[in-house]
Amino acid sequence: MRAIKRSLVPLALSALAMAQPSDLLDGLQRFQRGDYAGAEAQFRDVLKKGDDATARTFLALVEAGTGRCREALPDLDKGFSDNRGADTQRLAGLALAQCQIRESRTEDAFRTLERLKTLYPDDADVLYQTARFYMGAWNQTVREMFQKNPASFRVNQLSAEVFETESKYDAAIDEYRKALAKSPQTIGLHFRLGRAILMQSHEAAALREALPEFEAELRLNPRDAAAEYEIAQVLLAEQKADDALPHLQRAADLAPDFPEALIALAKCRAEHGQNAAAIPLLEHAVELTPRSQAAHLALMLAYRNAGRAQDAQAQKEIVDKLMKPPEGEFSEFLKKLGERNP
Amino acid sequence: MWRGLPFVLGFLAAAPSPSVNPDFRNIAREAGLDRSFPNGGAVSKKYIIETTGSGVAWIDYNNDGYPDAFVISGEGGASRLYRNNGNSTFTGVTAEVGITRSGWGQGACVGDYDNDGYPDLFVTYWGQNVLYHNVKGKRFEDVTERTNLLQDHRRYNTGCAFVDYDNDGHLDLFVSNYLKFDPATTPKPGANPYCWYRGMPVNCGPRGLPFESNLLYHNRGDGTFSDVSVSSGVATPNQSYCLGVLTGDFNGDGWPDIFVACDQTPSLLYMNQKNGKFSEEALLRGVALDENGNALSGMGATAADYDGDGNLDIFRSNFSDERETLYRNRGGAQFDETTSIAGLARNTRFVGWGCLFFDFDNDGWDDLFLANGHVFPEVDRLNIDIHYKDRSILYRNLGNGKFLDISEQSGPGILEKHSSRGAAAADIANDGSLAILVNNQNEPPSLLKNHNKPVGNWVLLQLEGVRANRSAIGALVTVTAGGRSQRNEVRSGGSYLSQNDLRLHFGLGSAQRIDSVEIRWPGGGVQTLRNLDANRVIRIREDVSSAQAGH
Numbered sequence: 001m002r003a004i005k006r007s008l009v010p011l012a013l014s015a016l017a018m019a020q021p022s023d024l025l026d027g028l029q030r031f032q033r034g035d036y037a038g039a040e041a042q043f044r045d046v047l048k049k050g051d052d053a054t055a056r057t058f059l060a061l062v063e064a065g066t067g068r069c070r071e072a073l074p075d076l077d078k079g080f081s082d083n084r085g086a087d088t089q090r091l092a093g094l095a096l097a098q099c100q101i102r103e104s105r106t107e108d109a110f111r112t113l114e115r116l117k118t119l120y121p122d123d124a125d126v127l128y129q130t131a132r133f134y135m136g137a138w139n140q141t142v143r144e145m146f147q148k149n150p151a152s153f154r155v156n157q158l159s160a161e162v163f164e165t166e167s168k169y170d171a172a173i174d175e176y177r178k179a180l181a182k183s184p185q186t187i188g189l190h191f192r193l194g195r196a197i198l199m200q201s202h203e204a205a206a207l208r209e210a211l212p213e214f215e216a217e218l219r220l221n222p223r224d225a226a227a228e229y230e231i232a233q234v235l236l237a238e239q240k241a242d243d244a245l246p247h248l249q250r251a252a253d254l255a256p257d258f259p260e261a262l263i264a265l266a267k268c269r270a271e272h273g274q275n276a277a278a279i280p281l282l283e284h285a286v287e288l289t290p291r292s293q294a295a296h297l298a299l300m301l302a303y304r305n306a307g308r309a310q311d312a313q314a315q316k317e318i319v320d321k322l323m324k325p326p327e328g329e330f331s332e333f334l335k336k337l338g339e340r341n342p
Numbered sequence: 343m344w345r346g347l348p349f350v351l352g353f354l355a356a357a358p359s360p361s362v363n364p365d366f367r368n369i370a371r372e373a374g375l376d377r378s379f380p381n382g383g384a385v386s387k388k389y390i391i392e393t394t395g396s397g398v399a400w401i402d403y404n405n406d407g408y409p410d411a412f413v414i415s416g417e418g419g420a421s422r423l424y425r426n427n428g429n430s431t432f433t434g435v436t437a438e439v440g441i442t443r444s445g446w447g448q449g450a451c452v453g454d455y456d457n458d459g460y461p462d463l464f465v466t467y468w469g470q471n472v473l474y475h476n477v478k479g480k481r482f483e484d485v486t487e488r489t490n491l492l493q494d495h496r497r498y499n500t501g502c503a504f505v506d507y508d509n510d511g512h513l514d515l516f517v518s519n520y521l522k523f524d525p526a527t528t529p530k531p532g533a534n535p536y537c538w539y540r541g542m543p544v545n546c547g548p549r550g551l552p553f554e555s556n557l558l559y560h561n562r563g564d565g566t567f568s569d570v571s572v573s574s575g576v577a578t579p580n581q582s583y584c585l586g587v588l589t590g591d592f593n594g595d596g597w598p599d600i601f602v603a604c605d606q607t608p609s610l611l612y613m614n615q616k617n618g619k620f621s622e623e624a625l626l627r628g629v630a631l632d633e634n635g636n637a638l639s640g641m642g643a644t645a646a647d648y649d650g651d652g653n654l655d656i657f658r659s660n661f662s663d664e665r666e667t668l669y670r671n672r673g674g675a676q677f678d679e680t681t682s683i684a685g686l687a688r689n690t691r692f693v694g695w696g697c698l699f700f701d702f703d704n705d706g707w708d709d710l711f712l713a714n715g716h717v718f719p720e721v722d723r724l725n726i727d728i729h730y731k732d733r734s735i736l737y738r739n740l741g742n743g744k745f746l747d748i749s750e751q752s753g754p755g756i757l758e759k760h761s762s763r764g765a766a767a768a769d770i771a772n773d774g775s776l777a778i779l780v781n782n783q784n785e786p787p788s789l790l791k792n793h794n795k796p797v798g799n800w801v802l803l804q805l806e807g808v809r810a811n812r813s814a815i816g817a818l819v820t821v822t823a824g825g826r827s828q829r830n831e832v833r834s835g836g837s838y839l840s841q842n843d844l845r846l847h848f849g850l851g852s853a854q855r856i857d858s859v860e861i862r863w864p865g866g867g868v869q870t871l872r873n874l875d876a877n878r879v880i881r882i883r884e885d886v887s888s889a890q891a892g893h
Contacts, residue, residue: 316626
């Protein structure tokens with residue numbers, strides 16, 4: 001029973017158990033205990049006496065879980081469609097998606113998972129199955145690309161991006177450079193290379209090495225707000241705030257909804273004694289990113305420096321709330337554990 | 343021609359001294375500071391307690407005018423006191439003076455809590471802290487129990503500072519606490535997501551470990567203390583992992599405030615309410631987080647008026663992959679982060695601990711020293727540019743609100759690699775050239791002495807309170823010379839769990855005379871001395887007889 005974990009079912013069973021005839025209840029209990037052969041026999045007995053949606057769905061769950069996806073698919077599909085709002089629908093949907101993947105019905109699986117995500121947006125099992133689905137699709141596509149176009153710059157680009165996710169920045173830089181040698185006009189490569197250079201080293205020399213890459217990106221795409229922003233960040237790190245300011249202004253002009261650029265521009269303005277000009281930029285930034293501590297903190301300080309104590313206090317309260325870890329966060333769990341111990 | 347002469351002279355007087363890089367060398371071994379101080383594992387560390395120790399302290403315990411050195415040890419060794427022989431060498435006197443406690447020593451601070459004229463020594467521990475009463479400069483007596491400083495449970499005490507928070511002339515005591523730690527219950531390396539670093543299992547924490555509250559002890563004036571942590575407000579909020587303590591009158595109201603650097607959680611700024619209570623206001627005042635809204639891993643803290651605007655600014659050392667943090671005081675304890683524009687944002691591979699503003703070249707602008715070393719010895723296995731043992735950092739204050747990293751040009755002492763923690767400065771030879779004592783984990787300490795004579799003139803002020811506390815802790819001093827005024831405070835604690843020389847050092851640049859020294863004593867009395875010679879130690883006793891005392 002690999003596909004359908006027992007941990008998924010107790011809730012459904014407890015709800016169902018109250019109102020079911022004894023054969024079906026026995027089947028559900030066997031299912032919960034992991035006695036799948038016994039459960040299957042019970043469900044089939046129920047169905048011999050007449051159609052029963054619950055028995056049919058759980059029989060399909062047993063079939064799916066024991067590797068008989070092809071047999072299970074029609075009733076899983078029906079169970080997912082018919083049991084609206086019930087936990088059985090969630091179970092049937094998850095099993096349906098798994099079986100569709102196993103039967104290589106990729107488009108059907110995609111549709112099922114998207115529907116599950118709509119119905120159960122916060123459900124860990126749904127998110128897990130969806131992630132696995134996309135991971136499988138990713139792996140297959142990458143394999144095809146490497147087999148069919150091994151010399152393409154896209155292979156180097158993809159390799160670089162993978163290395164970046166593994167924090168192997170030296171290797172990523174090498175691959176980006178290879179990609180650029182093959183395709184120097186491709187938009188985005190210089191930008192990614194510049195970012196990887198900055199991530200690879202803490203030395204000031206990295207700033208000097210990364211800057212030309214962002215400038216090259218900007219030559220390819222003069223409307224690239226992110227490149228303007230990165231150039232400004234390098235210049236700020238090199239204490240060239242006056243030089244950074246026009247880049248930040250252009251980034252904000254090109255992408256008025258780019259919160260990081262708005263915040264950086266506002267800070268630059270404030271440092272140049274233009275606190276009043278900084279405030280509307282920051283007000284827009286908090287509208288765009290209401291959960292950004294950086295935006296609310298910068299706005300709080302701008303209000304404070306403008307003598308708007310009440311507004312500053314209101315922003316402080318928001319920052320206070322944002323700093324608190326969400327309910328149930330792992331650290332809270334550990335903290336509670338720790339507080340019991342000493 | 344004669345008309346031009348005064349202008350030329352005036353220009354010369356105000357002209358900055360030429361910049362000469364220092365030549366810091368580690369003279370610890372020849373100075374007699376050659377013993378190692380254990381502090382947990384050197385190759386790997388199982389528990390967080392092995393990562394945070396320890397500090398150092400300068401204390402002129404025998405009042406001979408030369409600061410003596412105290413170095414704190416972790417478990418397995420002894421903290422040691424070294425008497426300054428007056429010739430840049432030291433003699434170990436630990437046993438002779440009765441310093442006996444061992445254990446996981448963390449920090450130290452100095453102050454004359456009983457106003458008997460001899461500075462006392464407080465040492466923090468994971469476990470019971472110790473107050474050593476200085477008996478006439480001859481020996482120390484453990485008076486922890488007698489002074490009501492016993493604790494009701496085992497605490498992870500870290501930073502400390504004597505501070506007369508109620509301006510009654512008796513030094514009170516603030517002690518920061520890191521977290522609740524018990525090796526029996528603390529998860530082992532790799533046990534949960536807070537026990538990993540860059541893919542390696544490492545000691546757990548501070549995240550995931552329970553918070554502990556800070557402590558404030560009120561000096562009753564009869565040789566005992568009472569715990570006022572809760573009533574004063576410093577016990578809340580206990581949602582931060584607290585380390586370095588920095589006191590100062592940040593809003594200039596004549597009452598000392600307390601800044602605490604905190605690890606992975608917001609740093610704290612307790613503002614003195616002048617009624618025995620404090621209000622924690624770090625966030626709104628701009629010193630809780632970095633400018634991106636992140637709570638960094640604050641370790642140590644130091645204060646100076648780095649930009650010469652008359653306000654005390656705050657610097658905090660942080661973890662690797664974080665920037666150091668410089669907060670400029672706009673006045674009234676309203677701070678803005680100026681790390682990047684001040685040129686301090688580039689050294690992000692170091693874990694910073696001891697930090698101190700000090701004027702190494704006596705040009706009248708406080709420079710900045712940082713002691714570094716990672717918490718995880720295991721980091722060396724990664725072969726990246728972050729190391730367990732690393733060099734120090736020295737920034738020159740350019741006098742225009744910016745700093746220049748001159749670490750590579752400042753002598754071999756700065757470039758020596760250690761896993762350093764606490765650091766503190768003192769003029770060990772009374773020659774106007776400050777030396778830095780650094781505690782290095784599992785190694786002898788470093789004593790960094792500048793072998794290039796500072797180009798500027800200087801003065802060293804030793805203050806003695808009469809109505810104010812005798813150590814003059816909290817006295818605000820303004821020195822005016824050569825057309826510039828500089829400010830600093832006499833401060834207990836500071837840096838990372840350490841204690842600088844209580845005497846105040848001012849570089850005077852090319853000025854050979856001091857126009858005035860104005861002292862605002864704790865309690866409000868103001869005393870001014872005029873037209874003083876430079877390049878000497880000046881002892882100033884609080885004048886309570888004249889009208890200018892102004893209490």
